[in-house]
Amino acid sequence: MARPVQYNVKNEGGKVITMADAPEGFQGEGFFTTKLSDVVGLARKNSLWPLPFATSCCGIEFMATMASHYDLARFGAERVGFSPRQCDLLMVMGTIAKKMAPVVKQVYLQMAEPRWVIAVGACASSGGIFDTYSVLQGIDQVVPVDVYVPGCPPRPEAIIDGFMKIQELVGKEDLRRRNGDRYKALLESYGIQ
Numbered sequence: 385m386a387r388p389v390q391y392n393v394k395n396e397g398g399k400v401i402t403m404a405d406a407p408e409g410f411q412g413e414g415f416f417t418t419k420l421s422d423v424v425g426l427a428r429k430n431s432l433w434p435l436p437f438a439t440s441c442c443g444i445e446f447m448a449t450m451a452s453h454y455d456l457a458r459f460g461a462e463r464v465g466f467s468p469r470q471c472d473l474l475m476v477m478g479t480i481a482k483k484m485a486p487v488v489k490q491v492y493l494q495m496a497e498p499r500w501v502i503a504v505g506a507c508a509s510s511g512g513i514f515d516t517y518s519v520l521q522g523i524d525q526v527v528p529v530d531v532y533v534p535g536c537p538p539r540p541e542a543i544i545d546g547f548m549k550i551q552e553l554v555g556k557e558d559l560r561r562r563n564g565d566r567y568k569a570l571l572e573s574y575g576i577q
């Protein structure tokens with residue numbers, strides 16, 4: 385006999401799990417209108433595919449962020465990918481040696497637009513405690529960064545907070561931004577065409 389289908393629409397407290405808020409728009413009987421950029425933003429921000437570039441201890445915090453207790457999947461980001469061409473969120477976690485810097489940049493270049501970057505932790509943001517000849521003093525020396533997460537290491541809550549900041553940016557991003565002069569100038573300042 386076929387088993388009855390059950391839908392997981394309640395969390396542990398018995399509250400009904402709600403859907404993402406609809407964008408602002410105009411609604412009448414049988415129709416709803418809104419801006420295209422808001423709909424695209426809503427879809428993008430709830431389906432980010434992170435590429436974890438983890439080199440040291442901050443990467444362990446990311447593992448905790450992905451695991452069941454913190455569960456980044458709740459934000460639609462459970463599809464962690466290791467092919468840059470399929471990911472749109474580069475998360476750099478850990479100390480980046482200067483030898484590694486060209487690799488970070490290459491991974492960034494292989495990602496298709498639109499793409500976003502989070503520097504997770506003090507090392508990725510500024511070199512952290514490693515103020516030394518061999519360590520890159522922040523990944524923003526080689527790629528543009530959208531959000532910095534402080535901490536050594538940041539707790540999973542801080543990583544989630546950084547992720548939610550990215551979601552905010554992604555949700556509000558103008559569809560024309562990537563073709564704009566300011567964005568082109570930003571990329572040119574990194575030697576990216």
Ligand code: SF4
Pocket residue numbers: 440441442443477478479505506507508512513535536537538
């Ligand atoms: S910020 Fe601290 S915890 Fe993170 S990689 Fe650097 S030394 Fe390790």
